[in-house]
Amino acid sequence: MKLLIVDDSAMIRRSINTAYKGSLFTQIETAADGLLAVTIFKQLLPDVVTLDITMPHMDGLAAMSQMLEIKPDTAILVISALADHHTAIESLARGAHQFICKPFTAEELREALDDIIKNRVPATVEKQDTEVDAELKKTMAQLTTASTQVTQKVPSPEEYPSGYVQPPAVPEAAKAAFDAVKSQRPLTELHSLSPKPKA
Amino acid sequence: MSENENKSATGIDEDTIRFFVWSVWNFFQSSTGIEPEVGTPYLFDSFDHDDYTGIIGVSGNQRGAVYFTMCRELLDSIISKNFPELEKEECSEEQYEEMRNDYAGEMTNIVSGNVRNYLGEQFLISVPVVVTAKDTAMRMTQSTHGIIFPVTWNGFRCHLILSLENNAQTNEHDILERVL
Numbered sequence: 001m002k003l004l005i006v007d008d009s010a011m012i013r014r015s016i017n018t019a020y021k022g023s024l025f026t027q028i029e030t031a032a033d034g035l036l037a038v039t040i041f042k043q044l045l046p047d048v049v050t051l052d053i054t055m056p057h058m059d060g061l062a063a064m065s066q067m068l069e070i071k072p073d074t075a076i077l078v079i080s081a082l083a084d085h086h087t088a089i090e091s092l093a094r095g096a097h098q099f100i101c102k103p104f105t106a107e108e109l110r111e112a113l114d115d116i117i118k119n120r121v122p123a124t125v126e127k128q129d130t131e132v133d134a135e136l137k138k139t140m141a142q143l144t145t146a147s148t149q150v151t152q153k154v155p156s157p158e159e160y161p162s163g164y165v166q167p168p169a170v171p172e173a174a175k176a177a178f179d180a181v182k183s184q185r186p187l188t189e190l191h192s193l194s195p196k197p198k199a
Numbered sequence: 200m201s202e203n204e205n206k207s208a209t210g211i212d213e214d215t216i217r218f219f220v221w222s223v224w225n226f227f228q229s230s231t232g233i234e235p236e237v238g239t240p241y242l243f244d245s246f247d248h249d250d251y252t253g254i255i256g257v258s259g260n261q262r263g264a265v266y267f268t269m270c271r272e273l274l275d276s277i278i279s280k281n282f283p284e285l286e287k288e289e290c291s292e293e294q295y296e297e298m299r300n301d302y303a304g305e306m307t308n309i310v311s312g313n314v315r316n317y318l319g320e321q322f323l324i325s326v327p328v329v330v331t332a333k334d335t336a337m338r339m340t341q342s343t344h345g346i347i348f349p350v351t352w353n354g355f356r357c358h359l360i361l362s363l364e365n366n367a368q369t370n371e372h373d374i375l376e377r378v379l
Binding site: 008009010011012014015018054055056080081082083084085086087101102103104105 | 225226229230278281282284297298301302304305308309311312313314315316318319320324325326
């Protein structure tokens with residue numbers, strides 16, 4: 001994983017860098033203002049960013065918007081001296097994953113970063129989920145069409161040819177399974193309807 | 200009429216003073232683990248810069264500046280406490296000087312930013328500027344007195360100075376002046 005540390009204070013950059021040097025981050029880069037941060041971000045494409053708000057040239061919130069447009073699955077930890085609720089809420093609303101106030105201890109920093117790393121869901125996984133959902137809906141639609149066609153082709157008992165032996169009734173579990181598929185109920189419910197294996 | 204006679208009493212209320220006292224205390228306690236002693240704040244007309252002074256411009260619902268002036272020994276002590284590894288590194292005096300400037304600015308930024316928890320998001324602060332102008336007079340930009348907070352941390356003295364006035368009051372004052 002790659003980390004980008006953005007803060008106009010060299011001492012803050014240093015303290016974060018020192019805490020995470022040689023850890024799970026394979027590459028750590030730093031930037032002293034928002035403008036430089038966006039430039040480095042485009043090249044580095046980091047997984048995690050620690051971001052100050054009050055900085056020269058471009059503030060942290062503007063930089064964050066640009067970063068998330070480039071790479072939406074970036075986990076962002078805002079670290080700011082601005083301790084009011086409005087700033088914290090606005091940061092989170094704009095896409096930050098965590099917000100901590102300066103001055104912070106090493107433990108507070110570690111807890112916040114560990115939390116966002118643990119809960120991070122990469123955009124690629126979200127995209128895959130969306131694709132699977134779309135594929136599932138398409139298959140369901142095909143299945144419904146096919147089952148309707150089959151039902152229409154089944155002759156009534158009067159039309160049975162002579163000597164025809166009626167097949168056994170469809171088990172209730174199978175009917176329920178078919179209904180479940182039609183109504184797109186979760187697969188877990190289908191499992192519960194399946195006949196239990198004999199001991 | 201002297202310059203001091205033209206100045207009005209400060210428009211800073213008691214709560215704002217309390218928030219700043221808390222903010223200074225919180226900074227030293229959280230970042231060094233050593234509690235500071237914040238002395239009784241008092242009004243002043245003139246004050247001299249110490250070795251390093253961090254300055255934050257304030258706008259929004261208040262107008263003016265926050266100054267945090269401190270000696271070099273205090274900064275060296277905080278830096279070595281937070282970054283003990285620096286003793287092993289071979290840092291030049293120039294690099295140390297950059298760190299002192301940086302830390303003085305960051306201290307002022309944190310102390311000013313933290314009071315927004317109480318004063319709200321309309322207490323707007325600038326990025327810090329640091330001046331090294333020991334023994335030169337500090338000039339207040341406002342027409343009010345400054346409030347000075349004497350602070351002792353780990354045996355070192357430093358001073359936080361507020362020169363603020365309520366922006367609404369300023370506007371009323373300006374309007375009255377124009378009318379009269």
